[in-house]
Amino acid sequence: MFVQQAIAILDSGVGGLTVAKEVMRQLPREKVIYFGDTARTPYGPRSSEEVRKFTEQIVDFLIQFKPKAIVIACNTATAAALDYISEKVSIPVIGVIHPGARAAISATKTGNVGVIGTIGTIGSGAYTTALKQLSPYVHVISEACPALVPLVEQGMFRSDETTRRVEQSLVGIRNSVIDCLILGCTHYPFLKETIQEVMGDGVKLISSADETAREISTILYDKGQLAHRDESPVHQFFCSGDAEMFQKIAKLWLGEHIVRTPVVWQVSKFEETY
Numbered sequence: 001m002f003v004q005q006a007i008a009i010l011d012s013g014v015g016g017l018t019v020a021k022e023v024m025r026q027l028p029r030e031k032v033i034y035f036g037d038t039a040r041t042p043y044g045p046r047s048s049e050e051v052r053k054f055t056e057q058i059v060d061f062l063i064q065f066k067p068k069a070i071v072i073a074c075n076t077a078t079a080a081a082l083d084y085i086s087e088k089v090s091i092p093v094i095g096v097i098h099p100g101a102r103a104a105i106s107a108t109k110t111g112n113v114g115v116i117g118t119i120g121t122i123g124s125g126a127y128t129t130a131l132k133q134l135s136p137y138v139h140v141i142s143e144a145c146p147a148l149v150p151l152v153e154q155g156m157f158r159s160d161e162t163t164r165r166v167e168q169s170l171v172g173i174r175n176s177v178i179d180c181l182i183l184g185c186t187h188y189p190f191l192k193e194t195i196q197e198v199m200g201d202g203v204k205l206i207s208s209a210d211e212t213a214r215e216i217s218t219i220l221y222d223k224g225q226l227a228h229r230d231e232s233p234v235h236q237f238f239c240s241g242d243a244e245m246f247q248k249i250a251k252l253w254l255g256e257h258i259v260r261t262p263v264v265w266q267v268s269k270f271e272e273t274y
Helices: 017-026 050-067 075-088 097-107 119-124 124-133 149-154 158-168 186-201 209-222 243-254 269-274
Strands: 005-011 033-038 068-071 110-117 138-146 180-184 204-206 236-239
Touching: 005 050, 005 119, 017 097, 017 209, 033 050, 050 068, 050 075, 050 119, 050 158, 068 075, 068 209, 075 119, 075 124, 097 124, 097 149, 097 180, 097 204, 097 209, 110 119, 110 124, 119 124, 119 138, 124 138, 138 243, 149 158, 158 186, 180 186, 186 204, 236 243
Parallel strands: 005 033, 005 068, 033 236, 110 138, 110 180, 180 204
Antiparallel strands: none
């Protein structure tokens, strides 16, 4: 019996659904297995060691499905654990920071690029490093926006409170001279309309999801592992926290009914390792 190998996607919560949606759009024959660590989100304020440990635990769970690639669809986890996980497993591991940086370098006309992200992502300097590897003369302005992830995890995409918090979070970077802004957290595209209103039409917003999906496609093509069957894949979704909220957000974002997969393990299983 043929068993289609999946693309495994992990995130600290629902943010990675922005990447999953783009993978489904660009690679409609590919099966996706998604895990959102909604019980332990946000990852941004946590230490890199803790984020690396959480990421490893999720990868250990996902690897049982024998995926052909793993996507760390969380900027904080990418910065903390991409190299470590890449050495741990024998399949391709793709992060979201370098794809986002490439998209920004292609988009900027002035060389002035803004980055917003979690405390962990901004503190790591991963985007600045990635951008300067591509273009040494790029000028990078970064801002941590810790108030935004909780908005998304609560399903607050458009409200007066959302607008207020976005305005407060962007007060520093909105007055800088940039022509593009990297949404350096996969949760942020949920707030794209509000962020665009606050930043103005002169700033192009960059999401890593599109470029990440293209990178996955290229890697699987080079390895001869792109799905060729015509059957529609059956995707699987797991989360460690509130399954009803996860399903609500997933259905809203993906535009289709998500059959909720039972949570296979709970955060309490790992408490002894803290």
